[in-house]
Amino acid sequence: MSPEVNRVNHFKANLIRIVIPACAVVSALLLGAVMLGTLGANPLSGYVTMFSAAFGNLEGLANTAVKSIPLLLVGIGICIAFRSSVINIGGEGQMVVGALLASVTALAAPDLPSVVFIPLVLTVGFAGGAVWGAIPGALKAYFNVSEILSTIMLNIVAVQIMNFMLRGPMIDPEEVARGTRIPQTARLPENTDLPMLLDGLRVHLGFLIALLAAVAVWVLLWRTALGFRLRSVGLSRDAARYAGIPVKRSIITALAFSGAMAGLAGAILVFGSESHRMVTDGSSTGFTGSAGFNGIVVALFAGLHPLWSIPSALLFGGMLVGANALQRALQVPSALIIALNGLIVVFVVSSEYFRQRVQRGREVAQTLDEPAAGVAAGADPQLERVVE
């Protein structure tokens, strides 16, 4: 085969890889249109409202960018875990623990200049998430405890720790003095406020950090020996073991990194928040906005690729922003968008079957060094073994 033909084939393969999931998204959106119609709203104006609110103007774009930060960070963490064949459903808890430890540090540390203080608290958040991720990792590696179970349970534990800390040791002394006891920390030091990137827009430094983290995770996974080890373990634990790769340590490392990204997301949520405090309404969702779960969707939609996760996070962040606008403009409950997200996931994952049928007979070489691009979640052989 001439290189020319080869290139054309490769191009076709890539095209199919993008077109088919796109068709899946479109069909999910069409179903959403039917639902909108059933709810008595004009589907077209519904979607126009949504997308113009999320992407139609600078403010909308800024909101979308901010909303996408935790989704992206959790998502790239999921890429690390799933690529190593460990499932991490503990993003919610890891975000909470990262945020808590970062807040404690910000409250306890002497007032430092921003250039030192911000990296310090974000690193602590990163580390907090790493610890909360390493626990299920160690339980899996040494006690064979399914990480699906332990990450779910540790979410519950983290929420209660948060409620305890924010109602007790970490509560704003003013709340105690006034007797109102709102479970929130004091205003965190101003030198930990994440600076805005642009004048007049609400996009803060966190967005930049998330983008850099996505690149860093890509480098980690495909340009370092550690990444190679993690992906080898992901492809086949037995083969990795024969090759002399420490499988147990790799599992812990993968979950720790995955948790660390979520912890960083939690810290950024706190220091980039409007209130510059950590507040709880008693649930994890009130703090995370379910980013710990939605980040999984973002990563899967991106084919578990850290760089593809960037547009994926922006898309889903935009949908969340658009959903709120939809609710206000057309009285369509924003719950519709959650249902729609679910359909999109199901459709995209299922579309992989059709992609394979179209490509049958075509030789698509997929090696460790040629990661699957595109948006189909099931595109990677190791995903078949994700749960063990």
Add this chain to the structure above:
Amino acid sequence: MNDFWTATILVATVASGIRLATPFLLASLGEALGQRSGVLNLGVDGVMLLGAFGAYYAVLKTNNLLLGVAVGVLLGALLGLFYAFITVNLRAQQGISGIGIYLFGLGMSDLLFQKLVGTPRPIMPFAIVRFPVLSDIPVIGEMFFDHSLIVYVAFLLVPLFTFIINRTTYGMNVRAIGENPEAADSLGVSVGRVRYSALIIGNSLAGLAGAALAIELGIFQQNLTNAMGFIAIALVYFGAWRPIGVMAGSLVFGLVASIVLQCKTLGIIPRSASDLAAMAPAVITVLALVVVANRFRQPAALTKPYIRGQ
């Protein structure tokens, strides 16, 4: 502390633990069956929510509890059929499509509730079913035979499922397909048909779990289950894929929750520590798992789509 050790309180705490365990038990029995056939469904919570709303709405409109339960089960079965189609025929990645089902159920049940009902409107809950003689036994009677019908049904399903899985041809096929679908296929067992049936039955039970929850509470609201479905999945691992183990897990989870609740009510646990006490069920479940996890192995074909000739 002495307050706790009175007969009435102990009886009430055990009874409460059994009630709390019931939706977990139903959902995890169903999930266990699906997993034994080699299919993981992370969407249990979504199925429960839709089952709960369907049952609630049917009872609200018709005042017929049986119809409500039927609607819940039927919705579960339909979602099971859909999930079987995408995982068996389309060979979709299981963990992920399950998350999709969860999000769909979470959003859809909330949407339907807001559009069709809106404000919290109570429905008639289950009546307590008492048995002659049995219910009159002191202590035991009140603990175990003073519940609604659905509680008995859930616990009777445990021996039934044990029997089906271990003693019937169908159960043998389910186990074979979960362990080694190639071998089962070569012996003429239809992998697809068995997985379809296991998923439809399993998700019907999740729908039933939701219906039981909504009707027992007499109310529906957004995210009624509060991630119960995820805990139910965890309990399948806890119970090592065996009905009896799943029951033990559900009871441990339910009882620890009810003991904590009762101690808080009596003021045995100081209010400042009540958040910490609320994490007890989760912590104990993880610790228990550390003890049992090494002894059991999951079905070998779990999460692997079956493609003949590969």
Add this chain to the structure above:
Amino acid sequence: MSKSGFYKMIGVLLVLAFCLAPAGAWAGKALKIAIVAPSASNDLAFTQSIVDGIKAVQKERTIELAVTDGTFIVEDAAAAIRDYAQKGFDLVIAHGSQYGGSLKEIAKDFPKTAFAWGTSADTFGLPNVSSYEAASDEGGYVMGVMAAALSKKGGVGVVGPIEVGDAKLFVDGFVAGAKAQKAGIRANVNYIGSFSDVALAAEAARAHMATGADVLTGTAQMVVGAIGAARSRRVAWFGTQANQTELAPEIVVACQVYKWEVILRKILADLDSGVLGGKKYAITLANNGLVIEFNDAYKLPAGVKQAGLDAVAAIKSGKIKPLR
């Protein structure tokens, strides 16, 4: 595109201009008010109380109302508050104590917009923020008195969410009232740690009944579960925040209902005269912002009702101060 169409696009939910008799300086011009609240606007509890309050005021003057409800995600609420302020709403109401931290920062950026925040008693020293709270301990006290008088087994039970703000006030008031009526009464309190876990609230109610409580109460939106549990055992229930009688007509004795319109009128009067905030308001029994509504279908012994009415009178006259 018409002007009202434009407003719809940017997020106005309910445009209501039925009443054509506006008063004061705003005559002829609709006042634009936005509410941001954590639960559903028809939750028969906290959020519904403020929406009903505005609707009551709407009968007296022209108000364009926009509601963003169900925003239990604090950052989403902050985004909505900022959005409404940016879009030129005259008054933005942040209905949730957990929104305070965000409002404190946002209000500084919009010195010409009026904000109201509740339930709380803190205006952050800002001239454009009013705070509002409910003296829910007063109604709690009254119902505690009646509950203790009604109890035959000598036990009453409370199901609470998290020990904070409005819920804490109500619960403490209820316990104080019960103890004042019968010193030896068992008044157990269970904060379940959640505003949303209906199943746990139901089980908490059952736990109370097991310890011998035959009168129950509770606060926040998850109590619908507790009411259901109480109903199945025919145990009396006292409600708060909104009238919950329709949830269980056979067991609801009385409810403390919030009439936010009492203070909303004052806040609007401030606005009319150009004052954007800086004031603290509270609804109380004395200013009729708190009203005890009895369920006529419940056969309440006359003596018990009288004890309650006496407590109301004593609180109104200042003879009893529940938590002071």
